[in-house]
Amino acid sequence: MQAVARLLRSVPDAPADPADPPSASVGGADGRTTVGGAAAGSGTVRARSRPIRPLVQAWPALVDLVLPALCAGCAAPDRRWCSECAADLAAHTLARPRHTQPSPPRPDLPPVVTAGVYAGALRTALVQLKDGGRADLREHLAPLLAAALRGSPRPPGLLVVPMPSSAAAVRRRGEAPVEALARAAVALLPAAGRPRVVAALQVTRRVADQSELGIAARSANVAGAYAARSRRVSGLAGRPVVLVDDVLTTGATLAEGTRAVRAAGGRVLGAAVVAATARRRSAG
Numbered sequence: 001m002q003a004v005a006r007l008l009r010s011v012p013d014a015p016a017d018p019a020d021p022p023s024a025s026v027g028g029a030d031g032r033t034t035v036g037g038a039a040a041g042s043g044t045v046r047a048r049s050r051p052i053r054p055l056v057q058a059w060p061a062l063v064d065l066v067l068p069a070l071c072a073g074c075a076a077p078d079r080r081w082c083s084e085c086a087a088d089l090a091a092h093t094l095a096r097p098r099h100t101q102p103s104p105p106r107p108d109l110p111p112v113v114t115a116g117v118y119a120g121a122l123r124t125a126l127v128q129l130k131d132g133g134r135a136d137l138r139e140h141l142a143p144l145l146a147a148a149l150r151g152s153p154r155p156p157g158l159l160v161v162p163m164p165s166s167a168a169a170v171r172r173r174g175e176a177p178v179e180a181l182a183r184a185a186v187a188l189l190p191a192a193g194r195p196r197v198v199a200a201l202q203v204t205r206r207v208a209d210q211s212e213l214g215i216a217a218r219s220a221n222v223a224g225a226y227a228a229r230s231r232r233v234s235g236l237a238g239r240p241v242v243l244v245d246d247v248l249t250t251g252a253t254l255a256e257g258t259r260a261v262r263a264a265g266g267r268v269l270g271a272a273v274v275a276a277t278a279r280r281r282s283a284g
């Protein structure tokens, strides 16, 4: 089962461009060469994916052959995302995306728009997408991120910049899940004026898993940990940017992303997330 899970993660879920060059590590980057823009397709190139690319289009059938289809939310058989979990995900999706803030609020965050509440099946789906190797859930989550982007500023020339994954995380997961989600979400926006996704940020030092840390530790963990990829610095200068991430919790990650984009000359207008943790309710 573990071997199958590893195999699952090692195969890209989107058809790759045969013209893609082999993966090359560039200047201490993470070995995953990505290029912004619609022409980049999935934009993800990995060294081990090439020999098995012919399998990709037959992948769903192959998965069902070697692995019984289990719901990623509740492990019910025969469906990879069952109707009950789909209904629960919908129940945690806001009727309209709305602005949100972490608790406590952070003055160094741009306005953040969320499409859902990080709980129930929506939380499970995000965790499974990111750490469970369930890239198939992207089709259920991309529409939420697209909705959050529709509720965010979209001036001409807008760049959508995903929060980066560490090189180690990309190797472990086989992809940068937030970047892949951002590309899927932007593809759902109207073609006219569609923003460009640019993986402009990189993780510049080792960081711990934010989900295992408290509020203060999260800020310290990511402070100064992101920077614009050097060859893209000029691409950010003066450009309007909306950051995207899967979840808003303390805001530490998005605040660090904001700092890094601004350091490269970009103008951060906002951030869009799939879900935000529920804020502590105050009376009234």
Ligand SMILES: [Zn+2]
Pocket: 071, 072, 073, 074, 075, 076, 081, 082, 083, 084, 085, 086
């Ligand atoms: Zn289910």
